[in-house]
Amino acid sequence: MKTGKKIILAVPHGFCAGVRRALETVERALELYGPPVYVRHEIVHNEYVVDSLRKRGVVFVESLTGLPKGARLIFSAHGVSPEVESVAQLGKYDVIDATCPLVKKIHLQAVSYYTRGYAVIIVGDKKHPEVIGTAGQIDDSCIVETIDDVGNLPEMKQKHIECLTQSTLSADDTREIVKAIKKRYRGKKVSVSNDICYATQNRQNAVKALAKKCDAVFILGSSSSSNANRLREVAEKTGAKAYLVSGLGGVSPKILNNLGRVIGISAGASTPEILISKFIAYLGRKGWDKVETMGAEEKKIVFKLPDRFA
Ligand code: SF4
Structure with missing residues (x-):
């Protein structure tokens, strides 16, 4: 039925x-x-x-x-x-x-700006391996996670400041943090390399549009996945109830019983398709038995494998 x-x-x-x-x-x-x-x-x-x-x-x-x-x-x-x-x-x-070659690009940018005498500020999660790897490329960098962190940034002797961003941040939050950095260093030249990658950006845009049409959105991904967490936040800020789930264990009856008629699903950049299929099948057994898609396929990008396998 x-x-x-x-x-x-x-x-x-x-x-x-x-x-x-x-x-x-x-x-x-x-x-x-x-x-x-x-x-x-x-x-x-x-x-x-x-x-x-x-x-x-x-x-x-x-x-x-x-x-x-x-x-x-x-x-x-x-x-x-x-x-x-x-x-x-x-x-x-x-x-x-x-x-990822897009992370390598951020490493190279850090070195290039630093050797040209810029102060480098990295916007990102201090404990995330990508940010640790980027910060480690140069002797001296500052990392900011939130607008509050901006107030604690030191005085900079350099005239130029370059802001690099972690590849998987929320584009909206990052814009606000960069605005605060520019205000903090008024009088200096502050520029920004937008390093939020194509995949992060495309998935966030798709979730924003999705969340407007749904009562609740499930993002499939691990709690350690930065881009999956950001997708959940994007859905929530757009006004839907938003949950991050692994895709394996279903959801608690408390959540399930309060879901509306239309449920949105997306998945972080490290979530395999099998988990999405399993979760859709699970929701199908609970009554959400029709599946539609929304959005447009992104351009297929393929990165060359490491030399020995290429
Ligand atoms: S999300 Fe994917 S494409 Fe983007 S930087 Fe990370 S690994 Fe690379």
Whole structure:
């Protein structure tokens, strides 16, 4: 029996080019060399993906201490600092770099501005590996997460200040933080490299439009995923009830019983399609048995694999 309840799935959602490249890199390494393959940090921030790879002999490590000499080591999509690269070199590990090329670009920008005498401010999450990797590219940088942090920034002797941004931030929040930085350093030349990547931006735009049409929006992704968290916030700010779910465990009866007729779904850039299908099937069993899509496919971008696999 049809219930009149429906799901609207945002397009685009899910995997981006950087995540696809990182996962393909691990697949190729497993295929070519066999386990164990070591990965520094979670290759992408998704528990399901990480657990599946772990079962196939991938070992995820935060520190390189204690890795066997010559270990095959992949750097995750989030990138690393030069300090980590040096430790890997000292350990004579066989390094395969799966850093997203768009993150690499931010690293290069940091070095370029810093060597030209700019003060560099990074807007992003201080504890996120991408931001740690970017900050580590230069001797001196400041990181701001919120507008409140801007008030605590030091005086700068440099005339020019360059703001770099983490790739997965909310475009709206970042705009406000940059405005506050410009106000704080009135009289200096403050410029901004908008490093929020195409995938983050496209998924946020799609969720904004989706949330306007839905009573509630579910974002599928892990709590450690920056872009999935931002998608949930974007949906909430647009006025819908918004939840971040893994896609595996369903949702509590308290939430389920208070959902409206139209439910929106999207997924972070590291969430595999299988979790979206499973969640749609789950909601189908609960009465949301019609599925529509909303939005337009993004241009397919493919990043070249690391040289040895290209
Ligand atoms: S979200 Fe953007 S920066 Fe991060 S891996 Fe994907 S494409 Fe690269």
